[in-house]
Amino acid sequence: xxxxxEVEEAVARAEALRTEALTRLEGAVPSGVERSYALAxxxxxxxxxxxxxxxxxxxxxxxxxxxxxxxxxxxxxxxxSDVWKALAxxxxxxxxxxxxxxxxxxxxxxxxxRPGDADLERVAAGVRTMYPQAYEAxxxxxxxxxxxxx
Numbered sequence: 001x002x003x004x005x006e007v008e009e010a011v012a013r014a015e016a017l018r019t020e021a022l023t024r025l026e027g028a029v030p031s032g033v034e035r036s037y038a039l040a041x042x043x044x045x046x047x048x049x050x051x052x053x054x055x056x057x058x059x060x061x062x063x064x065x066x067x068x069x070x071x072x073x074x075x076x077x078x079x080x081s082d083v084w085k086a087l088a089x090x091x092x093x094x095x096x097x098x099x100x101x102x103x104x105x106x107x108x109x110x111x112x113x114r115p116g117d118a119d120l121e122r123v124a125a126g127v128r129t130m131y132p133q134a135y136e137a138x139x140x141x142x143x144x145x146x147x148x149x150x
Contacts, residue, residue, distance in 0.1 A: 011052035017045040025076065039081040046073050046086035050093055059097035066090050067099070070106045071144050077113050084114040088123045095127045100134045103127055105145030112141060 021042035024034065046069050053062040073086035087110035095103035107127050110120055128135045 007052045007056050011049055011056070014045040014048035014052065017041050018049065021045065035078070036081070039076065039078060039083055042076060043073065043081060043083040043086055046083070047089045050086060050089045054093040054096070059099070063094065063097055063099050063102065066093055067102050067145055070094075070102070070109070074109050074113070074143075084110045084117075084120070087113070088120050091127055092123050095130050100131050101147070102145045104131065104134050105141050107135070108141040 018041075021038045024038040025042065050066050050069055053065055067090070070087050070090035073083050073090070077083045087106045091103045091106035091110060094106060104127065107120075107124055111124065114120055124135075
């Protein structure tokens with residue numbers, strides 16, 4: 001639905017899917033298959049929300065929400081899941097919005113979770129091009145991104 005002019009509907013549906021997936025993940029321990037499906041739903045819904053927010057809101061409004069979504073995705077990541085893609089999407093959208101610290105943190109965290117991924121390397125190349133000094137100066141990502149610069 002993104003790219004078709006129905007962004008608000010896509011974000012609303014993705015938010016509902018994220019909520020359902022989080023409910024499943026936080027409830028009784030689901031089986032391995034159920035957990036995998038819930039993580040996949042959570043990850044892809046989070047990517048949709050991030051892209052939709054960046055498309056419909058001015059940066060000043062979407063940066064805090066995308067930062068929150070990235071931190072939440074990092075906390076939900078499990079080996080083998082695609083939740084890292086939410087971090088890659090956040091890195092790209094935050095970089096475009098000028099949130100250098102948030103973009104570099106999200107990218108470094110995604111690289112930590114999914115080293116050597118070709119799609120992630122494409123995102124990294126874009127962030128390194130936009131903010132070479134910040135990317136090179138960044139150390140290991142913590143649990144949350146540093147506060148944005150004023």
